[in-house]
Amino acid sequence: MKRGIAVAAALLALAAAAWLLCSRPALEEYYPHSRAYVDTHGRLLRLTLAADQRYRLFCPLEQIAPNLIDATLLYEDKDFYHHPGVDILALARAFWTTYITRSRRVGASTIAMQVARLRWRIRTNTIAGKLRQILRALQLTRHYPKARILEAYLNLAPYGGNIEGIQAASLVYFNKSADRLTVPEALSLAVVPQNPVQRNPARPKGFDHLQAARKHLFARWIETHPRDRQLTAFFDRPLAVRPPAGLPFAAPHLIDYLEATPPGSTNGRVPTTLDLNRQLTMQAVIRNHVARRAAEGITNAAALALDTRSMTLTALAGSADFFNPRIQGQVNGATARRSPGSALKPFVYALAMDQGLIHPMSLMKDSPRRYGGFTPENFDQRFLGPVSAHDALILSRNLPAANLQARLGEPGFYGLLQRAGIGELRPAAHYGLALCLGGVEVTMLELAGLYAALANGGRLQPIRMVKGEMAAPSGIRILSPEASFLTLDILKDNPPPSSHRQPLATIQGNEVAWKTGTSHGFRDAWAIGVSRDMVIAVWVGNFNGKGNRAFVGRSAAGPLLFDLLAALVPERGWRVADTMNFSQLNLKQIEVCATTGELPGHHCLHTKKSWFIPGISPIRVCTVHRAVPIDRATGLRACRYEPGHTPLAVFDFWPSDLLAVFRMAGVSLKTPPPFGKACDLDRRAGAGQPPVVTSPQAELVYALQSDRATHRQIPFTAVADGDVRRLYWFVDNSYVGNSASQQPLMWTARSGKFDVRVVDDHGRAGHTTVSVQMVR
Structure with missing residues (x-):
């Protein structure tokens, strides 16, 4: 007897020591949690x-409705705050009824014991399991x-099916957070954990079990909450x-994108920047567009809407149908890397304006040119000749854009893309001048960020998708405010697609500064626009990369862009000029020659206004329109002006390369006549521009290659003044031949480095060097 008492005392001492020394266990954080993504509202x-x-x-x-807490305590453990985690008397009664009299199975689990069972997944239908549960409850x-x-219990309790925790149950069953539960809802959920299979609220057959339990609980509830007796009718209705x-x-x-790198959250609630109404509208507009154009092979599209003020994403549709495997609908078109076609050209022009190479009315040459092994072509395989920077960008001419990129100083266009954070860039040499023509792949998110930078005065800021994320206070400057405004001001003049007939690109009275892009092989059609405080980007194509001649930016993506603008940007009266504070910009408007974009000379008949960045934009007096004296007797150009004998006549002195383009286009020009024979070479040489x-x-x-002469020929070409007929070529001061001003001279090369000199038929000269290496 004494020995038994001693053993019991020792065991009790060991249990007490274990209780005092046991470590602190983790509670509900031990289990993984869901995330509830919500829109901005x-x-x-x-x-x-x-x-x-x-x-x-x-x-x-503290974020759980008090009525749910009270109902749970009333139903599960009314003495919760008065026992040490285990109700000894209740356990004794349960043990006697279950194991001694065996009349029925009775439970006596306190909330602490239930937390122990849920936390450690204890099977409590055996005495050993029950003892373990009791010890764990005491440990807690x-x-x-x-x-x-109590908080742990309400976060771990089963509420039917695979739903655990009151917040998930409230959100699933009643579409509200746990702090907004009504009394009938609270009492209904309070009875579920005791029998989550039979009382599952989502099971039609389980309602009778749930109904009986909650009515029983309500009868007890009104004993202490008599004012709620008026709710009796609610407990007679189906839930x-x-x-x-x-x-x-x-x-x-968007949710899949965020799930790939889950944002931090203390309670699993992720407040996105998305607006559900905008999202549903965008999806509907895309579906309608694809349905209308299905006969053309247009089956998929993606789009996003970005608020430029807060840089928050307000809508994103990564495909026309997420659930359609035929179009690979689960691929996210907003994050897929695709060729943007010409959609990056505006940033070449903006950078060129920042570097003082052009202003909007600068004359550019849309004419053939070879850059080493690269010979760019226009989309229509035609050439317009002289064209203003404004029109070259609006018309999306490839040759002027490639020429501008070639002229850019450091940081070049590649450097701008690097600074803008364009991902997966290969070395610059991989792209060459094709970089601005769609040679690089970008994501829709990256492209939208670049256009938002134009709207934000040249500052690139990260796109935010989760509310509360800290954005960079000022972003990264990639362009000046002046160049950003001038670029948008050009893009607003881009005429709308034919499906939206109006003289200017406007929607709901708002100006739209927009650009399109078509990738090589008609694989991708793009349209992206800035209007009011919104950037909307649109892509049309196939995720498998299969081309379709219908995938042209203006006709395939442009109408969808304008449909989305009409649906998502209803405000009226916005202008591109509203994006800028002109008092803080270094901008002026000046009169320029309408033909050349330069300061009008005495003989320029037509002028127009152009924006100009003082101290940066290139500006010089126009020399295309020149007055020359004409010999009345011969009709030739006179050596000097003699009043009354050699009247002045105005001619256009276009460079020889542009003259060739005019002739290719069938345009007849009034070129200046040649000098008379009496004019000496010195006088002719001083009257124009050198080649x-x-x-x-x-x-x-x-x-x-050195074995065949025909493979050793290098073309000699030069741009000469408009009055030049022939060019004479010299290599290391040795005459090698002559050619018409618009034709090449083929020189048979030899190994070495040589000085090449060209002299026009008026004695004006230019020169360069050439390095030749023979290979077999």
Whole structure:
């Protein structure tokens, strides 16, 4: 007897020591949690499953409706705050009824014991399991206050099916957070954990079990809450709940993107910047567009809307149908890398304006030119000749854009893309001058960020998708405010697609500064526009890269862009000029020659206004329109002006390369007549512009085959003044031949480095060098 008492005392001492020394266990954070993605107004977009395929959201006790807490304590453990985690008397009664009299199975689990069972997944249908549960409950009570244990219970309790925790249950069944539960809702959920299979609110057959239990609880509830007796009618009605299958699955591409790198959250609630109304509108507009154009092979499209003020994404549709495997609908078109076609050209022009190479009315040459081994072509395979920078960008001419990129100083266009954070860039040499023509691949998010930078005065800022994310206060400057405004001011003059007939690109009275892009092989059609405080980007194509001649930016993506602008930007009266504070910009408007974009000379008949950046924009007096004296007797150009004998006549002195383009286009020009024979060479040489050698190029090394003469020929070409007929070529001061001013001279090369000199028929000269290396 004494020995037994001693053993019992020792065991009790060991149990007491274990209780005192046991470590503090983790509670509900031990289990993975779901994330509830909501839109900017708090509307649920998607509730994700936790890693163990359960719906489980953490909710602090203070954010749970008090009526739910009171109902749970009343139903599960009314003496919760008065026992040490285990109710000894209740356990004794349960043990006697279950194991001694065996009349029926009775439970006596306190909330602490239930937390222990849920936390450690204890099977309590055996005595050993029950003892383990009791010890764990005592351990929890040893380390945690009662409120913390109650909080853990409400976050771990089963509420039917794979739903655990009151926050997930409230969100799934009633589409509201746990702090907004009504008394009938609270009492209905309070009885579920005791029998989550039979009382599952989403099971039609389980309603009778749930109904009986909650009516029993309500009878006890009104004893202490008599004012709620008026709610009796609610407990006689069926419970209106949303089953888990009815949970929303909105904005799937964005949610999947965020899930790949889950944002930090203390309670699993992720407040996105998305506006559900805008999202649903965007999806509907895309579906309608694809349905209308299906006969042309247009089956897929993607789009996004970005608020330029806050840099928040307000809508994103990564494909026309997320659930359509035929179009690979689950691919996210907003993050896929695709060729942008000409959609990057505006940034070449903006950078060129910042570097003082052009202003909007600068004359550019849309004419053939070879850059080493690269010969760019226009989309229509035609040439316009002289064209203003404004029109070259609006008409999306490839040759002027490539020429501008070639002229850019450091940082070049590649450097701008690097600074803008364009991902997966290869070395600059890989792209060459094709960089601005769609040679680089970008994502829609990157492209939208670049256009938002134009609207924000040249500052690039990160795109925000989750509310509360800290954005860079000022961003990274990639362009000046002046160049940004001038670029948007040009793009606003881009005429709308034919499906939206109006003289200017306007929607709902708002100006639209927009650009299109068509990738090589008609694989991608792009349209992106800035209007009011919104950037909308649109892509049309196939995720498998299959081309379709219908995939042209203006006709395939442009109409969708304008449909989205009409649906998402209803405000009226916005102008591009509203984006800038002109008092803080270094900008002026000046009169320029309408033909050349230069300061009008005495003989310029037509002028127009152009924006100009003082101290940066290139400006010089126009020399194309010149007055020359004409000999009345011969009709030839006189050597000097003699009043009364040699009247002045105005001619256009276009460079020889542009003259050739005019002739190719069938345009007849009034070229200046040649000098009379009496005019000496010195007088003729001083009356115009010297030739500029365009081939060979000094920066290249020409590697030629040495065994065949025809493979050793290099073309000599130069741009000469408009009055030049012939060019004479010299290599190291040795005459090698002559050619018409618009024709090449083919020189048979030899190994070495040589000085190349060209002299026009008026004695004006230019020169370059050429390096030749023979290979076999």
